[in-house]
Amino acid sequence: MKRFLITSVSAFALMVPAMAVADMDSGKGAEAPQAQPSENYTLDELGSDIGEGVEATGNAIEAGAEETAEAVDNALTGETELRTVAELQAEGGLSSSNAIGKSVIGSAGEEIATVHDIVVLAEGKAQAILSDGGILGVAPRLTAVSYSSLTPSFEDRSLDHFTLAATAQELKEKQAFVYAQDNAEAANAELMAASSTSILELTGQEVSNNAGEEIAEVKDIYIDDTGAPRHVLLGTGGFLDMGEKIVAVDYDDMTVEQGAGGPTVNLTRAQLEAAASLELDAQR
Secondary structure: OHHHHHHHHHHHHHHHHHHHHHHHHHOOOOOOOOOOHHHOOOHHHHHHHHHHHHHHHHHHHHHHHHHHHHHHHHHHHOOOOEOOHHHHHHHHOEEHHHHOOOEEEOOOOOEEEEEEEEEEOOOOOEEEEEEOOOEOOEOOOEEEEEHHHOEEEEEOOEEEEEEOOOOHHHHHHOOEEEOOOOOOOHHHOEEOOOOOEEHHHHOOOEEEOOOOOEEEEEEEEEEOOOOOEEEEEEEEOOEOOEOOEEEEEEHHHEEOOOOOOOOEEOOOHHHHHHOOOOOOOOOO
16 A cells, blocks of 8 residues: 555656646647746756656655565564474474384283374374284284373383383274275274374475475474474475485474365475574484
8 A cells, every 4th residue: 555655646746747738738729828938847847857756656666566575575484483402302202203113012011013103183182003013014903092191111312112001902902993984994993084184194295385385394293292293393405315404393383284285384495594404313
């Protein structure tokens, strides 16, 4: 609106001299009294006013363009903040990439499953999807338990395994879990809700910003002790993971819409390029 008003005033400034000339021309052939030379609108004055009008219009256009560019930049950058390693590991922060694939030790002290995936439900709670390994790794049976029912065990500050208060037989008796309705076990199985998010599937996806540019890749997701995602590691730049920069944002700052393309985050490429890369030498 500000740019429109300025431009309109400038346009009017251009119209005034033209109106004066039109008035002079309209008097040709009439017997109107001759104006005194001192009262005439001279060509020099006309040229001066046109020049001032053009300059004012150009300044208004330039100012409007700057305001528009600033508004677009503000819309892109938003309020997204980058996080530190300490923030990632607070609240029991645990790397989901490290958690997936770890053994689950049952109440009898034996390995009863491995963590296949972590599924985030619409209300923010998380399920650990456990695999019994199948027969020689073929056709494993999946079951879902509350992630908070797993207790992580660490060795030299690194996650070693989980424990679960259940036996292998009790897991077999649990309802199977499937991702899709066309699975052979779907009729009698717990089906993953369409509103849920698989962390296994989300990891590795390309991330776009609000301008539609692909600016990073999901490298890892840090979860708290309930399994709820808290932070996302994004990788940007580099080639074949060499020279890649790692930054972190809050999970809630990333938009994940099922069936609507990849995740988006309110960051610009310039912000990522200017950020320092995280040193994750003590991933949990």
